[in-house]
Amino acid sequence: MSLARNTLVQSTLTLGSRVLGFARDLALAARFGQGPMMDAFTTALMLPNMFRRLFAEGAFAQAFVPIYGGVREREGEEAAAVTASEALSFIFGVVAGFCILLQIAMPWIMPWLLSAWRDDVGVMTAAVTAAQLTMPYLACMTIASLLSGVLNTSGRFALSAGVPVFLNLCTLVPLLAPSLIPMEQPLILVAVSAAVSVSGLVQMGLLWWGVRRLGVTVRLSWPRLTPGVKKTLALAVPGVLAGGAFQINSLVSQFLAGSNEGARSVLYNADRLYQLPLGLVGVALGLALVPRLTRAFVSGDHEGGRRTMDDGMTLALAFALPAAVALFVIPFFIIDATVTRAAFTSQDAARTADVLRQFAWGVPAFVLVKVLTPPFFARQDTRRPMIYAVASVIATVVLGAGLFFGLSRVGVDGVLGLAVATSTAAWLNVALLAGTLAREHVWRPSPAFLSRFVRVVGASVLMGLVLFLASLNYPLLSRLLLTKEIAVLIVCGVGAAVYGAALLGLRAVTLAELKGVLRREPGAKAVQGLD
Numbered sequence: 384m385s386l387a388r389n390t391l392v393q394s395t396l397t398l399g400s401r402v403l404g405f406a407r408d409l410a411l412a413a414r415f416g417q418g419p420m421m422d423a424f425t426t427a428l429m430l431p432n433m434f435r436r437l438f439a440e441g442a443f444a445q446a447f448v449p450i451y452g453g454v455r456e457r458e459g460e461e462a463a464a465v466t467a468s469e470a471l472s473f474i475f476g477v478v479a480g481f482c483i484l485l486q487i488a489m490p491w492i493m494p495w496l497l498s499a500w501r502d503d504v505g506v507m508t509a510a511v512t513a514a515q516l517t518m519p520y521l522a523c524m525t526i527a528s529l530l531s532g533v534l535n536t537s538g539r540f541a542l543s544a545g546v547p548v549f550l551n552l553c554t555l556v557p558l559l560a561p562s563l564i565p566m567e568q569p570l571i572l573v574a575v576s577a578a579v580s581v582s583g584l585v586q587m588g589l590l591w592w593g594v595r596r597l598g599v600t601v602r603l604s605w606p607r608l609t610p611g612v613k614k615t616l617a618l619a620v621p622g623v624l625a626g627g628a629f630q631i632n633s634l635v636s637q638f639l640a641g642s643n644e645g646a647r648s649v650l651y652n653a654d655r656l657y658q659l660p661l662g663l664v665g666v667a668l669g670l671a672l673v674p675r676l677t678r679a680f681v682s683g684d685h686e687g688g689r690r691t692m693d694d695g696m697t698l699a700l701a702f703a704l705p706a707a708v709a710l711f712v713i714p715f716f717i718i719d720a721t722v723t724r725a726a727f728t729s730q731d732a733a734r735t736a737d738v739l740r741q742f743a744w745g746v747p748a749f750v751l752v753k754v755l756t757p758p759f760f761a762r763q764d765t766r767r768p769m770i771y772a773v774a775s776v777i778a779t780v781v782l783g784a785g786l787f788f789g790l791s792r793v794g795v796d797g798v799l800g801l802a803v804a805t806s807t808a809a810w811l812n813v814a815l816l817a818g819t820l821a822r823e824h825v826w827r828p829s830p831a832f833l834s835r836f837v838r839v840v841g842a843s844v845l846m847g848l849v850l851f852l853a854s855l856n857y858p859l860l861s862r863l864l865l866t867k868e869i870a871v872l873i874v875c876g877v878g879a880a881v882y883g884a885a886l887l888g889l890r891a892v893t894l895a896e897l898k899g900v901l902r903r904e905p906g907a908k909a910v911q912g913l914d
Contacts, residue, residue, distance in 0.1 A: 396544040401659055403551035408655050409722060410558035411575075416648075416726025419506040420568045425637070425651040426497045427513035427576055430485070431520040433634050447532035447622075449763050450615050455536065460599065468602045470615040471529045476606035478525045482518040489514050496638065499646075509569045513576035523583030526603075530590035533599055542593040546586040553582035618765050625756055625768030632779040632808055636801040639787050645734075646798045652722060652735045653802070656714075657742040660706040661749045672754065676761035685825075688758070692826040695754045697835050701891070703750040704839055705882050708847040709875070710743035713854045720861075720871035738802045745806025748813045755816035758825050771815040775808040782807060835891050842885035850878050 415421035455463035531543035557574035640646035786800025
């Protein structure tokens with residue numbers, strides 16, 4: 384149950400960040416609605432957000448941990464620190480140069496990214512400025528990701544899971560400031576974009592402090608392509624592509640949606656909800672699994688590795704399935720009750736809800752990919768997951784473009800096609816990863832896992848029935864419970880309670896196991912200030 388405990392620690396900290404992120408999105412929706420400034424902001428944040436998810440939310444850390452951990456195990460802490468310093472210096476130099484080039488070229492890039500507003504000079508100018516201001520965040524996330532990998536290798540997950548909260552704290556300040564000082568929308572956009580990069584500096588500084596407290600000295604120096612850097616890049620770059628397939632697919636969808644007014648805003652608001660299970664559970668499980676599986680494979684404990692995978696898959700599905708059911712059954716209830724206000728209308732909520740429902744059935748796949756890639760990373764095999772990731776990206780491009788333009792031509796919202804393509808591609812990736820692990824006898828579903836899986840499905844169905852009945856009575860519940868915000872909180876709380884009771888009743892989980900989650904692993908020690 385120590386795997387569950389580590390996942391719980393990360394998920395709890397991530398939940399705090401996501402709650403603040405949701406508050407930020409409410410403020411964004413109130414300030415911009417689904418108008419041109421919202422499209423400009425989501426476009427400016429598109430590349431930094433993708434890098435944050437690739438690097439800060441686990442893909443790079445998952446690939447780097449086996450490399451750093453292997454050197455530390457074989458050659459000691461000092462050699463591992465040298466490996467980390469060389470890799471950090473080289474990768475930071477490349478990314479910083481890339482950021483500067485993007486800033487220079489942004490006036491020519493933005494009309495292609497935001498083609499729906501290409502002829503509006505005011506929107507284009509604001510979008511270009513916003514994108515240039517957010518670019519330093521990429522460089523900060525490069526350093527933060529490697530420092531997170533160092534902490535994770537030492538079994539320290541709390542700090543790396545907690546620092547993303549500063550992105551939301553920093554961006555909330557300029558969004559709330561107009562309540563005190565009147566500001567025009569373009570000025571708010573510029574201030575929020577600058578706050579993104581400020582938050583990157585804060586996160587990077589805190590993680591650097593955490594690594595120093597751990598006793599590891601990582602230094603920035605002039606970039607050199609040393610043998611250690613070459614090995615790190617050979618494994619980490621494919622690992623980032625493999626672990627970040629979902630984020631790349633999201634970027635593809637954002638790019639295709641650029642010609643549709645309001646589509647970027649719809650995707651942004653839907654993304655924030657359907658990616659919540661991925662951020663809370665998928666990323667946390669992936670980061671916790673890699674060190675454990677690495678130890679199991681290095682020591683030849685293949686049975687221990689299989690048990691760890693069973694636990695990881697069970698935990699992933701226990702959270703992802705009910706989340707998928709809720710997002711599929713009551714998407715309008717959730718969005719209208721929480722987001723609709725000021726410039727964001729009920730019509731906007733209805734459009735977003737339709738798109739969210741198509742993402743919902745892909746939620747389990749988004750989470751499972753994070754659990755199925757660690758067995759490859761732990762064996763330093765990043766090539767095949769990368770190949771499977773490329774296949775899913777190709778599927779997203781082909782299917783997404785076909786459905787987006789095809790549906791648009793017949794008068795149906797093309798964004799629905801992008802959601803369908805993203806979910807389909809995720810399940811394709813799951814099938815390829817799971818099939819390979821099964822063929823190589825690394826992991827196959829055990830009878831115990833299948834038994835728990837069936838019970839989790841049963842509990843999710845019971846919860847879904849309760850939520851469906853509530854959705855039929857949404858207007859009535861809003862009146863009886865005074866406000867729609869209170870109604871959605873109570874309905875979600877009742878749904879969670881029904882699901883938890885069903886899990887216990889069907890013995891998908893026992894009280895003894897729940898108590899075990901709260902116990903620290905024998906012999907585990909906390910580093911003061913980190914855990």
